[in-house]
């Protein structure tokens with residue numbers, strides 16, 4: 001009985017200090033989201049310009065909030081004060097929730113996760129924000145895989161409500177409960193899913209993108225498809241526009257992983273419009289040109 005009580009307490013223990021590894025699009029967004037909800041967070045990267053970008057992103061979101069009257073000077077100061085940028089591992093020693101958001105490369109992630117485990121306390125929880133790498137395979141780089149799971153935010157983090165919490169084969173129930181509690185504290189909606197290619201959202205989304213690509217290859221006009229899906233069917237945006245938001249590099253990589261993982265549901269085609277656009281450096285919104293041109 002007593003043990004159960006202790007476990008329940010551990011499972012809901014409040015995060016005192018989070019850490020985000022990688023201050024890119026996602027790391028910057030996750031650090032902002034923790035900070036704006038009052039959770040102190042260390043944002044660690046390997047390069048000062050990356051940290052500057054991450055902090056700049058947080059300031060931009062806050063400035064927009066101020067313009068709309070949703071953020072006041074006090075909230076802006078509190079949020080920025082809650083983010084501690086750093087280039088040193090020693091800065092995450094006290095962190096009890098670590099969210100890895102470095103480049104989507106299994107080798108780099110494996111090294112970063114191992115270095116993290118060597119730095120933090122034994123009961124700290126470690127998560128990965130990977131979109132496509134198996135949580136079970138990443139867990140192999142850790143001595144204590146039971147304290148590890150996926151914590152998959154969506155881009156842009158401050159606007160997308162969902163966080164997928166991915167349970168690896170060795171993830172403990174306490175870890176899942178603590179990450180669910182942290183997600184709620186960050187103002188997001190958690191769902192717990194098992195480890196599989198694409199988890200839940202990308203497992204639905206990428207076969208949809210593949211269907212769209214096939215339509216375009218069969219002669220459909222991408223803008224006409226978007227118009228149907230958006231204006232008539234009623235979705236917030238059509239597939240071509242959504243691919244411009246996701247980015248052709250990210251989409252091309254992820255669709256390859258998904259096609260390998262669920263070949264019965266989608267195939268990777270060589271002249272896929274996403275691959276062709278990526279090849280001609282039309283990456284989408286991030287470089288101003290994709291299916292559409294952005295001013």
Ligand code: NAD
Pocket residue numbers: 021022023024025026027044045046047050101102103104105108112129130131132152153154155246250
């Ligand atoms: P990004 O390229 O914008 O940022 C990656 C950051 O990691 C860079 O700032 C880089 O300097 C840093 N980095 C590299 N090696 C490091 C190390 N050893 N230690 C600390 N920092 C290091 O990438 P991103 O788009 O933010 O993606 C990060 C992760 O989030 C990836 O796993 C990606 O799959 C996932 N993800 C991305 C999206 C998206 O739409 N971009 C959405 C959900 C999840």
